[in-house]
Amino acid sequence: MKFKIGDIYHGFKLIEEKNIEELNSVTRIFEHVKSGARLLHIENDDDNKVFSIGFRTPPKNNNGLPHILEHSVLCGSRKFPTKEPFVELIKGSLNTFLNAMTFSDKTIYPLASKNEKDFVNLMDVYLDAVFYPNLYSKPEILMQEGWHYELENKEDKLTYKGVVYNEMKGAFSSPEGSLMRKIQESLFPDTSYGVESGGDPEFIPDLTQEEFTEFHKKYYHPSNSYIFLYGDGNIEEQLQFISEKYLNNFDRIQIDSAIKLQKPFSKMEEVKMDYPISCDDEEEGKTFLSLNFVSGDNISQPEMHLALEILEYLLLESAAAPLKKALVDAEIGKDVFGSFDNSILQPVFSIVVKNSNESEKEKFKEVVFTTLKNLVRDGIDKKLIEACINITEFKLREADLGGFPKGLFYYITSMDSWLYDKDPTMHLEYESYLSKIKAALTTNYFEKLIEKYLINNNHSSMVILNGKKGLAEKKSKVTEEKLEKYKASLSEKQVEEIVKSTKDLKERQMTPDPVEVLETIPLLELSDIEKKVEHLPLKENDEHGVKVLSHNIFTNKIAYINILFDAKKVDVELIPYVTLLSTILGRVSTQNTNYSDLSNEVNIHTGGIHFTTDVYGENENFEKYNPKLVVKSKALISSIPRLFDIIAEIISLTKFDEKKRLKELIQQLKSRYEMKILDRGHMVAAGRITSYFSPASAYIEKTTGISFYKFLNEIEMDFDNKADEIIENLNKVSKIIFNKNNLIISVTGEKDIYTTFAKELPKVISILGDEKLPDAKYDFVLSKDNEGLLTSSDVQYVAKGYNFIKKGYSYSGKMLVLKTIASLDYLWNRVRVQGGAYGGFANIARSGNIVFVSYRDPNVKETLKAYDGICEYIENFEASDREMTKYIIGTISDLDSPLTPSMKGERATAYYIRGITQEQRQKEREEVLSTNADDIKSFKALLSDIIKEDCFCVLGNETKIKDSKEIFTNLVNVFK
Structure with missing residues (x-):
């Protein structure tokens, strides 16, 4: 259909339309007249359709409110009141991408599907979730996803539990992650970038239900939204659906969600902090040193956005990178890397040395600035500039994002300007910027960038991150004492109330949704699914x-x-x-x-x-x-x-x-x-x-x-x-x-x-050898070591499994449906929802390996016990035809993940080497499509044999693992 600027289409006024050659697409910018919602449409022949809705969500403190809200809106809504609609969609849709993401200043809810019917279903659930979530009437959602006091018996120790709470404990266990957070804090003390949108575990328990709901009420309104549609879908039908089902229910309002610009510094700031290392580690050589520069902004300098990206690669990532070479030659540390964060209003250029010492900080600064000044004075090698521009251009034109939908990449890129009230296509049209940057081959373009944004830039910081033994234990003790003190201050009645709320939450988590509630989630038919496996040319x-x-x-x-x-x-x-x-x-x-x-x-x-x-x-x-x-x-x-x-x-x-x-x-x-x-x-x-x-x-x-x-x-x-x-x-x-x-x-x-x-x-x-050599003999000694792998991490990763072929079983495609059920029903509920881990997964391979593993898990023994319980769960497994259809569709969705041309070649080659034929792949697909509840129950004996082997290992917190040392055969300090 033809569009005309200024006309209104189902409530959306067309503001701008243009071709973008770089994307081989037409882009349209709309505004919804009644609600004030913004919408960007990118039309092309890509059948992997993408929808996303995002909101500007500047955090005010470190309690993780934007992040916890991102999790919580997907825990039931007006039309879809099931406790976990997100999981139901993963189980039973043909999505090619389904997630939600919290950034420093925005929260987005993207999805993708090749199936038009599925695409609309997913869009419906996501729009209902963000605009009409159940979190107002169900405080248990914040308790589960954010934090709560956990006390099963009144004589037990009081603890904190929550999915995001444990996710962020894991995130804060990474020194690189801690460094990046401290860099933002050091450069933006007066804006929302100076606090942690994901949440600091120390402050997450400060979040109240009232603050939680107020944040949603303020920011999750169409007037503060950024909606995106991409691909070959029917745009008129999509606009009509979004407008009539959702946006027409809202009136335009003024929302103050603006991101403030940080006032530039008059001089470089210096900030120090410690991060935990294992008690057996040496503190010597465990320091990170970083120099960081606020480099312009994302709203007026799209060319600089790309140029500084190239400059970071040129100086610090390429094997020929001169700044990296100078720092390595100076022996200040054992690794050097850089980053250019252009996902925020004021991008940040960072230079990092790892495994150094604080005593090297002045030498670090001197080497960096001397090297940069020399590059400005003598000029950068033109071959290096040509190489860095070429590889960047190649990647831009190739646009091979692996399994990541192109549309989602374009949406995130558009938000680099759109979120700050500028043209969303600004960073998508790169040809003109690239042409100007190519002039650097005959000018001093990059030398001027170095001079302006690095050498003469006072809006900068030196961040020093020192490894500290015993810090994890110290922080843990402080939290423990705080909780002990709080519990001691409570009356007996208040303690009983916490015990009751713990019990009530667990009961809610363990109680299945009624069938009629589950059936509110839209579901495709098996007839919507392609019966034949995709042919991979070879x-x-x-x-x-x-x-x-x-x-x-x-x-x-x-x-x-x-x-x-x-x-x-x-x-x-x-x-x-x-x-x-x-x-x-x-x-x-x-x-x-x-x-x-x-x-x-x-x-x-x-x-x-x-x-x-x-x-x-x-x-x-x-x-x-x-x-x-x-x-x-x-x-x-x-x-x-x-x-x-x-x-x-x-x-x-x-x-x-x-x-x-x-x-x-x-x-x-x-x-x-x-x-x-x-x-x-x-x-x-x-x-x-x-x-x-x-x-x-x-x-x-x-x-x-x-x-x-x-x-x-x-x-x-x-x-x-x-x-x-x-x-x-x-x-x-x-x-x-x-x-x-x-x-x-x-x-x-x-x-x-x-x-x-x-x-x-x-x-x-012609240059290869031709000698016929015998195969080496690999007689690996295989033994059940049941190790505790000790690190300074604040969380655990708990794995248990064995090989079913060794136990006399054969592979079947029906096992992939078992994997879907184990991961998204049993482990999701037991390990994540009830256990507080960020994730729990099952993996079942043709090789016979079955592994259950958790991610950012506060537990050890409890998770192993949960794995053991899967046999009883499968023995008692019951599912209606509709539920089995859901599991089958979710399994097929996994099998049919989109592949780029290069991925198709690699996948076909892997099948060839492994001896997996087209006929075997078709048989596997047919086995998936014909799976019923009895087939799933029949795996009880197999799972019992796997669990009986009692083969496990746990990677994680040294103290937590040592507290359970009696279950391990060996304890291994990973980094020693």
């Missing part, structure tokens, strides 16, 4: 004696080429070197090119060359697996010749004997693994436990798990003595792996891409 070819898998998929002239080298010839004691090798390739010099110039060449001529490791377990055979070292690369078709030149040079001519550079990379890798262990503890715990009983997982543990971290720790601590041995082993592993035998290459792209690829392939094949 053709097996032979090129120059090498197996090539081609995937003829439209990629807009971008070639995705993955080279998978066989790693199973590497001896067991050298397995960790496979990952170390993958990390340093392309980041050290070759015999022809130093590593800085090599990085520039990669970024100028390609979209990236990355070396990684992967392990492909054979289909339904937990004992057999294929470890690979993978070269992942992408480039425009015209750049394939140069791409292969660079790959061949890295593979055949890398210099492993640059000891200084090698040490730097090992230190950086160790630092990143420390971050991973604290931030993604559920994945670490799940990987650790499966290594107790799965040979493939035992291998993975040595390449990416805690075992690999221990290996890094060992070689980093004694690098000077071990350097020659490390270099020798890297050379040895490199010669074994870079061999054309058992080589597989995956090529994703159009036919002309394959033609160019085949022509240029000999450049790589």
